[in-house]
Amino acid sequence: MKAENIREWLCGPMVAVATPFNEDYSLDLDSLYTNIRFMVENGVHTGQGSLLVGGAGGEHPTMNVEERKAVMTTAMEAANGEAPVLTSVQHTDYRVIIELANHAHEAGLGGVQVGPTYYYEPTEGDAYRLFELVNQESDATIMIYHTWWEGLTMSLGLLSDLADLDNVRALKWSAPNDALYKDGLWELADRLVCIDNSGQQIFSHIMGARGFITHLSGFWPQYPAEIWNLLEQRDYEAARQRLADFKWKWTKWRADVAARTGGEGPFIKSAMEAVGLKVGPPRPPSVRAPQQMMDELEVLLDECGVPRLTERHGGAMAAG
Numbered sequence: 001m002k003a004e005n006i007r008e009w010l011c012g013p014m015v016a017v018a019t020p021f022n023e024d025y026s027l028d029l030d031s032l033y034t035n036i037r038f039m040v041e042n043g044v045h046t047g048q049g050s051l052l053v054g055g056a057g058g059e060h061p062t063m064n065v066e067e068r069k070a071v072m073t074t075a076m077e078a079a080n081g082e083a084p085v086l087t088s089v090q091h092t093d094y095r096v097i098i099e100l101a102n103h104a105h106e107a108g109l110g111g112v113q114v115g116p117t118y119y120y121e122p123t124e125g126d127a128y129r130l131f132e133l134v135n136q137e138s139d140a141t142i143m144i145y146h147t148w149w150e151g152l153t154m155s156l157g158l159l160s161d162l163a164d165l166d167n168v169r170a171l172k173w174s175a176p177n178d179a180l181y182k183d184g185l186w187e188l189a190d191r192l193v194c195i196d197n198s199g200q201q202i203f204s205h206i207m208g209a210r211g212f213i214t215h216l217s218g219f220w221p222q223y224p225a226e227i228w229n230l231l232e233q234r235d236y237e238a239a240r241q242r243l244a245d246f247k248w249k250w251t252k253w254r255a256d257v258a259a260r261t262g263g264e265g266p267f268i269k270s271a272m273e274a275v276g277l278k279v280g281p282p283r284p285p286s287v288r289a290p291q292q293m294m295d296e297l298e299v300l301l302d303e304c305g306v307p308r309l310t311e312r313h314g315g316a317m318a319a320g
Contacts, residue, residue, distance in 0.1 A: 001110035016057025036078035276309030
């Protein structure tokens, strides 16, 4: 995937791919491979989506550096050139960020998401220096990750300066208020490939965004692909109705899980296991959703017609 034509291949649903673990919490790369093949074969492919591995949805804060590299390499093998693969390289140590970015580039990933370092609250100068270092010391294509909830809300001036860096080509965008969210798209959608990270699929598309973050493609790839196609057809009323059919109901269930245990792994993995994918538990201190909530999820999946996986063919799962 070349940075020069990024708008051609970085578009559609960007899947926050879960990282499978065995019951002893060791990395399960075989299941990662199988799950990615399931996503690709059911609608996540170049021009219609991308795979974001080792992000928050992939529990990267619980993994060590070698595990994160292994996830990148396995994801590239599984995608087989049929879908773009990106990864998070966030860390508190800038040297590790650069090491991960270089591994991603050498492994052939389409890009890396970079956010300001965390724990110590950064200034805008700190954030710029970090992106500048990654830009100088790695050839990886960079997607800005605006992690404003970790202490720094980037100004439009800073975002514009970052967009001037040679390797910065995309923006995973959300903001703490509607005004900044709108202004960011207005100012940057023509300069960077903007990916909505706020659940505003319709508004962001109207404003020029080229995709949206989703967990849903991890267990129902056809559904976000359908929504994306409606957005591309400018059939916003049909897209709104389709979102109402499942996405908004799922969001409420997901919030109930998040109130019980932290991280994104618990709710993503619950849904993946419910449809028949092998993904294992989240790593501690997070835990699986309790049985009562799994029962509620089963009802929701049935009511909304979410397909289950009923059989395997040559290592890949088929929906039934």
